[in-house]
Amino acid sequence: QKEVEQNSGPLSVPEGAIASLNCTYSDRVSQSFFWYRQYSGKSPELIMSIYSNGDKEDGRFTAQLNKASQYVSLLIRDSQPSDSATYLCAVPRSNDYKLSFGAGTTVTVRA
Amino acid sequence: SAVISQKPSRDICQRGTSLTIQCQVDSQVTMMFWYRQQPGQSLTLIATANQGSEATYESGFVIDKFPISRPNLTFSTLTVSNMSPEDSSIYLCSVGAQSGSGYEQYFGPGTRLTVT
Numbered sequence: 001q002k003e004v005e006q007n008s009g010p011l012s013v014p015e016g017a018i019a020s021l022n023c024t025y026s027d028r029v030s031q032s033f034f035w036y037r038q039y040s041g042k043s044p045e046l047i048m049s050i051y052s053n054g055d056k057e058d059g060r061f062t063a064q065l066n067k068a069s070q071y072v073s074l075l076i077r078d079s080q081p082s083d084s085a086t087y088l089c090a091v092p093r094s095n096d097y098k099l100s101f102g103a104g105t106t107v108t109v110r111a
Numbered sequence: 112s113a114v115i116s117q118k119p120s121r122d123i124c125q126r127g128t129s130l131t132i133q134c135q136v137d138s139q140v141t142m143m144f145w146y147r148q149q150p151g152q153s154l155t156l157i158a159t160a161n162q163g164s165e166a167t168y169e170s171g172f173v174i175d176k177f178p179i180s181r182p183n184l185t186f187s188t189l190t191v192s193n194m195s196p197e198d199s200s201i202y203l204c205s206v207g208a209q210s211g212s213g214y215e216q217y218f219g220p221g222t223r224l225t226v227t
Contacts, residue, residue, distance in 0.1 A: 032213025043203055043221045044154065046112075049212035088153060090216075097142065097207055097214040098169075101153045 003027065004091050006102035014110050019076040021105050023089030026070070033065060033072040034090040038104070044088055048074060079109045113138050113206050115219035123225045124194055131190045132222045134204035139184035144216065145177070148201040157202075160187045194226045 007022040025033075032051040036044035050056045050063040050072065062075040072091075076083055089102040114137040124130050134143060145157040158168045158179055166179040180188045191198050201223050205216045 034213075034215065043201075043218040046215055046217060049210065049215055051212045092214065097216070098144070098156055098159065099154075099216060101155075103153045 002102075003093075003100040004089055004102040006087075006089050006105050009105040010108060011105055012108045012110060013079050015079060015081060017079050019079050019083065019107050019109070021074040021076075021087050021089075021107070022071060023073065023091075023102055024071045025089075025091045025100075027091065027094050028067075028070065029094050030091045032092055033063070034099070035061075035063060035072075035074045036088040036090060036101075038086045038088060040085075076107070079107075081109045081111050083107060084109050112208060112215075112217045113140065115204065115206060115217065117202075117204060117219040117222050119222060120220065121223040121225075123227060126195050126226055128194055129190055129192045130194065130224060131188050132202050132204075132224075134187045134189070134219055136185045136206050140206040140208075141184070142207055143181065143187045144205045144207075145179065145187075145189045146203045146205065146218075148203060148221075150199070154203065157189070191224065194224075196226045199224055199226045 013019045035048040037047045038044045048063045050065045056063045060077045064073045086104040086106045088104045090099040116135045118133045143160045146154045157172045158166045160166045160179050160181040162181050178190045201221045203221045205218045207214045207216045
């Protein structure tokens with residue numbers, strides 16, 4: 001089992017819709033979870049971090065964490081064409097700060 | 112978050128040669144990380160560079176191929192040695208900062224390497 005798995009893409013959503021991205025992880029002791037956005041040809045940009053069970057909202061982004069089920073999700077509300085990018089889920093390995101990344105989900109928002 | 116710069120931003124190199132990539136941060140940081148992103152792939156950690164100690168390499172990466180220097184708390188270099196076309200990737204450095212949500216990492220702009 002891979003350490004971090006993301007739902008396969010690509011994901012195409014119409015403008016204004018909700019884009020839902022899922023991520024599961026294998027290490028039960030992981031405490032913090034991160035979502036990065038990567039535009040084509042650019043480096044990853046941290047857009048959301050979460051460490052408590054439940055929801056965390058930041059503008060149009062909502063991260064949801066369920067440690068018992070070992071999944072973390074990212075919702076993008078009112079999707080805009082500028083949200084078209086690859087979204088990477090990252091989870092620190094046990095007992096250190098080194099990140100394991102999922103394969104990424106490419107989102108395309110159709111105008 | 113810290114401002115991170117990398118040089119060069121891109122390069123085209125011939126096989127068998129070496130390239131040194133520089134990473135500069137605008138504040139002092141304890142740990143710096145080097146990642147590789149192969150075409151169409153996600154990020155893979157190469158090594159962690161702490162100032163004053165030897166870099167620690169991940170499985171599949173060795174010091175002879177990817178020597179790293181960390182002379183001070185704001186600078187690091189990664190050398191890709193004896194390059195082959197399989198080394199064509201984006202190389203990224205990152206630094207971290209402790210926050211209320213854990214240790215967050217931020218990435219430099221990356222170095223796009225093409226080996227011919």
